[in-house]
Amino acid sequence: MPVPPNTLSPRPGAGLSRRGALRSGAAATLAAARLLAPSLFVGCSLGIPPRAPKVRIGLLHSQTGPLAIGSTSLRDVELDAVERFNAAGGILGYSIDPRAPDPRSRTDLFPKRAATLLDEGAVALFGCWSSASRKAVLPLVEDRDSLLFYPVQYEGNESSRNVIYGGQVPNQQVLPALDWLRSGPGGERKKFFLLGSDYVYPRTTNFVVRKWLAGTDVEVVGEEYVPLDTEDFTFVVARIRESGADCVLNTVNGAGNIALHAAFAEAGIDPAKVPLVSTSVSEDDLRSMPAADVAGHLVLSSYFQTVDTPANVAWMADFRREFGEDRVFGDSMEAAWCLINLWKAAVEQAGSFATEAVRQVFAAGIGLDGPAGRMTIDPATQHATKHFRLGRVRSDRLCDVVVSSDGPLAPDPYPQVAFPGWKCDWTKGGLQRGPEVSIDG
Amino acid sequence: MPFDLSWFYDIPTARAALLMVGAFVAFYWAGAVIVRPILRMFVRRAPGLNDLIGYILSCFCVFYGLLLGLIAVTAYQNVESAEQNVTREAAALSALYEDVSRYPDPHGQDLRWLIRDYTRYVIKYAWPLQQQGIIPEEGTIRAEALFDRLLDFEPKTPGDQILHAEALRQINHFLECRRLRLHSVRAGLPRAMWIVMFVGAFFNILLCWMFDTRFLTQLVLGGILAAYLGLMMYLIVDMNQPFRGEVSVSSEAFEMLFQRMLED
Numbered sequence: 001m002p003v004p005p006n007t008l009s010p011r012p013g014a015g016l017s018r019r020g021a022l023r024s025g026a027a028a029t030l031a032a033a034r035l036l037a038p039s040l041f042v043g044c045s046l047g048i049p050p051r052a053p054k055v056r057i058g059l060l061h062s063q064t065g066p067l068a069i070g071s072t073s074l075r076d077v078e079l080d081a082v083e084r085f086n087a088a089g090g091i092l093g094y095s096i097d098p099r100a101p102d103p104r105s106r107t108d109l110f111p112k113r114a115a116t117l118l119d120e121g122a123v124a125l126f127g128c129w130s131s132a133s134r135k136a137v138l139p140l141v142e143d144r145d146s147l148l149f150y151p152v153q154y155e156g157n158e159s160s161r162n163v164i165y166g167g168q169v170p171n172q173q174v175l176p177a178l179d180w181l182r183s184g185p186g187g188e189r190k191k192f193f194l195l196g197s198d199y200v201y202p203r204t205t206n207f208v209v210r211k212w213l214a215g216t217d218v219e220v221v222g223e224e225y226v227p228l229d230t231e232d233f234t235f236v237v238a239r240i241r242e243s244g245a246d247c248v249l250n251t252v253n254g255a256g257n258i259a260l261h262a263a264f265a266e267a268g269i270d271p272a273k274v275p276l277v278s279t280s281v282s283e284d285d286l287r288s289m290p291a292a293d294v295a296g297h298l299v300l301s302s303y304f305q306t307v308d309t310p311a312n313v314a315w316m317a318d319f320r321r322e323f324g325e326d327r328v329f330g331d332s333m334e335a336a337w338c339l340i341n342l343w344k345a346a347v348e349q350a351g352s353f354a355t356e357a358v359r360q361v362f363a364a365g366i367g368l369d370g371p372a373g374r375m376t377i378d379p380a381t382q383h384a385t386k387h388f389r390l391g392r393v394r395s396d397r398l399c400d401v402v403v404s405s406d407g408p409l410a411p412d413p414y415p416q417v418a419f420p421g422w423k424c425d426w427t428k429g430g431l432q433r434g435p436e437v438s439i440d441g
Numbered sequence: 442m443p444f445d446l447s448w449f450y451d452i453p454t455a456r457a458a459l460l461m462v463g464a465f466v467a468f469y470w471a472g473a474v475i476v477r478p479i480l481r482m483f484v485r486r487a488p489g490l491n492d493l494i495g496y497i498l499s500c501f502c503v504f505y506g507l508l509l510g511l512i513a514v515t516a517y518q519n520v521e522s523a524e525q526n527v528t529r530e531a532a533a534l535s536a537l538y539e540d541v542s543r544y545p546d547p548h549g550q551d552l553r554w555l556i557r558d559y560t561r562y563v564i565k566y567a568w569p570l571q572q573q574g575i576i577p578e579e580g581t582i583r584a585e586a587l588f589d590r591l592l593d594f595e596p597k598t599p600g601d602q603i604l605h606a607e608a609l610r611q612i613n614h615f616l617e618c619r620r621l622r623l624h625s626v627r628a629g630l631p632r633a634m635w636i637v638m639f640v641g642a643f644f645n646i647l648l649c650w651m652f653d654t655r656f657l658t659q660l661v662l663g664g665i666l667a668a669y670l671g672l673m674m675y676l677i678v679d680m681n682q683p684f685r686g687e688v689s690v691s692s693e694a695f696e697m698l699f700q701r702m703l704e705d
């Protein structure tokens with residue numbers, strides 16, 4: 001029987017079964033996809049917007065407790081500055097991530113909060129208010145070799161490679177004020193009463209003051225220290241009256257100033273005859289006090305809101321646009337703004353966030369035109385050059401500048417009259433120690 | 442959620458929906474090519490099983506559809522409740538701002554600043570964190586500062602006492618709404634629900650693979666079902682976290698309040 005030819009040799013195309021066709025189709029699709037994918041999906045993305053890498057900084061300001069009255073505004077100034085940095089593209093392509101925990105005005109909490117910030121990768125810390133808080137944080141930043149930018153006026157007698165000091169020291173604030181108060185325009189005052197909160201800043205400042213006044217015709221007729229949370233100053237005012245003082249150098253810090261000024265007003269003491277000359281009261285603090293209590297008293301500061309510079313006008317306008325037209329400015333706020341902007345400039349100049357690289361830029365000298373005028377960081381001491389200004393409080397709780405220095409004064413954290421033999425120059429070997437000085441004795 | 446889908450919320454809405462639908466359809470089609478031939482071996486050997494699968498699938502779809510519907514409603518209610526909490530928080534803050542505006546200075550001014558500061562923080566810092574599923578922490582500090590400062594005030598006149606009592610009532614209401622908002626940042630469907638939902642979707646697809654139909658019909662009809670499942674899943678995933686994704690609770694209530702505070 002003849003074999004049908006189609007059972008031996010398949011018809012052309014008859015061997016392509018459905019499964020075979022599927023296989024071929026799939027293989028062809030995969031091959032085509034492989035070939036075309038690079039050009040088809042070029043530029044394709046899920047549409048997730050790119051995020052700039054972040055660098056964290058720590059803002060160490062009390063937002064509750066007695067020190068919150070002044071330090072909360074410093075946080076606002078720094079946040080405002082950081083927001084502007086980020087809006088302009090960040091620093092070195094990094095977005096700055098500010099963290100602001102609350103040390104609650106407790107000295108023991110400052111180093112704890114600082115440690116947490118550094119553990120979380122903060123490249124620099126901005127803040128501290130009282131000297132006690134700064135000194136509590138100091139060992140930590142030195143141990144971790146980080147940088148602390150301290151924006152508040154302080155007593156001097158300190159220098160650290162890990163701190164950039166943006167506030168005034170006595171030779172830029174208290175000492176020129178003493179000379180002016182003794183002079184004719186200052187009222188030729190001869191009897192000074194030294195009043196302060198009971199911690200390191202007032203005690204050291206008053207130590208320097210006593211040394212400065214020794215040998216002059218001025219007599220220190222009393223010296224009193226009160227706890228930081230004191231709310232009743234009646235007994236202090238009574239002692240001032242008894243002493244016959246014609247001037248009170250006030251180094252009370254925080255909310256206690258409200259009660260102090262109230263007690264002064266209640267006692268009917270005329271500020272023209274016995275003014276409170278305050279070192280730790282700014283226009284930002286004054287708004288918390290009734291105008292009748294504060295008008296006529298004197299304030300020592302590097303910056304006043306009434307300082308008429310283009311930089312100040314622009315700064316206040318920018319800040320108020322964000323935080324409200326009724327916001328008031330103070331000396332430490334200005335210093336905080338200058339310090340964070342100087343840090344930005346230093347990081348950009350160094351091309352790095354690393355502590356040593358940034359410190360090298362400060363060691364070479366760096367400055368900016370701040371709201372209060374030119375501010376530079378002295379490479380020798382890492383302290384800021386500052387203007388001296390003495391203001392009289394007006395009835396609207398702003399200050400008229402009564403006397404000011406011709407230009408920024410160089411910082412001297414160790415006035416030789418108080419700390420003989422002590423000197424700091426980080427460009428030439430660092431701290432030169434003199435004989436130990438006992439502040440209390 | 443049982444697995445991290447945080448990146449999903451960063452994708453623009455249309456693309457995210459397309460991605461989810463595409464993933465479901467691709468999964469279905471891949472199964473139709475790879476798994477279906479194996480499953481069909483069982484189906485072919487049992488005549489009439491196609492009808493049985495159809496019957497089971499329709500029953501299953503009723504229950505699964507109900508489940509999906511209820512979950513979608515729950516997710517939507519979560520979003521709505523979060524939105525209401527945000528509106529109430531902003532309203533309480535606004536009322537508080539009005540109350541403290543009548544306080545004597547410096548208390549009144551301090552409190553106004555603190556309320557503005559809190560509102561600004563919520564808009565500029567808390568919201569972006571919430572959109573990443575992170576509970577913002579520093580708002581608590583600001584709320585505490587506000588509460589502390591309010592408690593510092595000692596009313597001296599009967600009028601001040603009434604005003605202070607009302608301000609305290611408002612701040613308590615505000616704190617309650619704030620707590621609810623923070624709670625809803627990470628609120629979402631429980632893990633068990635996600636497992637049931639995804640396993641249910643898988644069974645749905647599995648039953649479709651078992652149908653003995655032409656290959657092209659299988660791809661088209663099954664693909665449509667898979668696409669709809671994907672779309673439903675997208676809806677639930679998107680609404681699961683009220684503050685995440687493009688379609689989420691916005692900070693508009695706070696922004697309007699802050700703008701009004703700045704203009705005052």
